[in-house]
Amino acid sequence: MxxxxxxxxxxxxxxxxxxxxxxxxxxxxxxxxxxxxxxxxxxxxxxxxxxxxxxxxxxxxxxxxxxxxxxxxxxxxxxxxxxxxxxxxxxxxxxxxxxxxxxxxxxxxxxxxxxxxxxxxxxxxxxxxxxxxxxxxxxxxxxxxxxxxxxxxxxxxxxxxxxxxxxxxxxxxxxxxxxxxxxxxxxxxSLPPVPRPLPEARESLLRQARAGASHVFRDRLLLGLALRPAVGNVAFLALETVLALFAHERLGIGAFGFGLLLTAEAAGGLLGAGLASFLGRRLGTGTALTCTAALEGFAILLLAAAPGPYVAGLALALCGAGVGATMVLAPSLRQAVVPAHLMGRVASTSRMLSMCAAPFGAFLGGWLATAYDVRTPLYAAAFLLLAMTAVTSTMTGNRRVEAALRAAAATTAPTTSAPTTDPAPVPQPTA
Incomplete structure (x- = not known):
């Protein structure tokens, strides 16, 4: 099957x-x-x-x-x-x-x-x-x-x-x-119990946390997957900081129209999530991730140059589609290649990088709009997204993805213990 x-x-x-x-x-x-x-x-x-x-x-x-x-x-x-x-x-x-x-x-x-x-x-x-x-x-x-x-x-x-x-x-x-x-x-x-990762040698919490972060930074594929949302958050927060002002001043859109713009972006996200598996099969996961990143960058470039609300809505829908597909493909790939006992630390490290980057984007968007023009943060966001695409395309390319999947599949050392009828109590961290 x-x-x-x-x-x-x-x-x-x-x-x-x-x-x-x-x-x-x-x-x-x-x-x-x-x-x-x-x-x-x-x-x-x-x-x-x-x-x-x-x-x-x-x-x-x-x-x-x-x-x-x-x-x-x-x-x-x-x-x-x-x-x-x-x-x-x-x-x-x-x-x-x-x-x-x-x-x-x-x-x-x-x-x-x-x-x-x-x-x-x-x-x-x-x-x-x-x-x-x-x-x-x-x-x-x-x-x-x-x-x-x-x-x-x-x-x-x-x-x-x-x-x-x-x-x-x-x-x-x-x-x-x-x-x-x-x-x-x-x-x-009510969910079923699942096999649990075998416990690692007893180490301090800080040492285990450091091991998870090191696993991300030493693996080019995982680092590339982490850089995508980190740089993306800088770009998108720069955009979101001025989007309402841009819509009002340059597109002539009121409060109701602004809500429709956001709805167009969400609709694109639904479409992208639905097409993600198809894109991964046809293009390969690595190429699909590169294409969705490029789509996000060009969509924001189109938004910055939009002469009216309809083009802006199309641009946000395209950007949402790219983000929606990425948010399916990238986590799925990470879950497929990361050892079970490291999954929590790798996921949280990647998420932390993206959250830390977000405030810089908000500051960047506000400063560029004040110092130059309300469209400037949009062009800057597009540049960041396209530059990130060029940098990470080799880090998350098809060859690297396929090699990581083969290595994960070839791992023969047991990493799980038999499922129990009910999970053990949550242990408390040692001092």
């Missing part, structure tokens, strides 16, 4: 449902939290603090979080994290009912939700190849379905639902998000 014809296991359906429900809740809270903040303050610095608080966990604990996930049972990490996040959201919901909401409370909530997201996302990335095996074609199909559902839930359905629920009461969207986490936790708890 070929990889393309293999059926995904029943457990994947539950994982897909859990992540889709959780993504819907994320979309609700992403729309509701800024609106809740606006009911408390109009201070831009205070609003920025709430927004930044959600990204801080990746900057502070990204590598260490991956090392912990590699020590812990991944299924248990996911469902416990979502259960804790459900309980956590009851605090600001209760404060909203009692009229005790504050900026520090919202910032703390955003930080703790981001910390939970670090553990859940890293554990989910590591759990998927444990559940499905390391067949690249199967992983691409699974990631395509996950990415499409997450985009639809958090990008299309969640934000308008969050705005509508907020009209019913300040606590309502928070409770809806809490319910989504509770449902996700219950579904993940």
């Amino acid at each position: 070929t990889s393309e014809s293999k059926k995904l296991p029943v457990g994947f359906g539950r994982l897909w449902t859990a992540q889709t429900v959780s993504s819907l809740g994320d979309g609700v809270s992403h729309a509701a939290l800024p609106l809740l903040a606006l009911t408390l303050t109009r201070d831009p610095i205070a609003l920025a603090v709430i927004t930044a608080a959600g990204t801080l966990p990746w900057l502070l604990f990204g590598i260490l979080g991956g090392a912990l996930v590699d020590r812990w049972d991944r299924r248990r990490t996911m469902w416990v994290t979502d259960a804790v996040r459900a309980v956590l959201l009851a605090v600001p919901a209760g404060a909203a009912v009692l009229d005790l909401l504050s900026v520090p409370l919202l910032a703390t909530t955003a930080f703790l939700l981001g910390l939970g997201g670090l553990f859940f996302d890293t554990a989910a990335t590591a759990y998927l190849p444990d559940l499905l095996g390391r067949d690249p074609a199967v992983l691409e199909r699974a990631n395509s379905r996950l990415r499409s559902a997450q985009t639809a839930a958090s990008g299309f359905a969640g934000p308008p639902a969050g705005s509508a629920l907020l009209a019913l009461g300040r606590a309502v969207p928070l409770l809806a998000d809490a319910l989504s986490f509770a449902v996700s936790a219950a579904l993940v708890r």
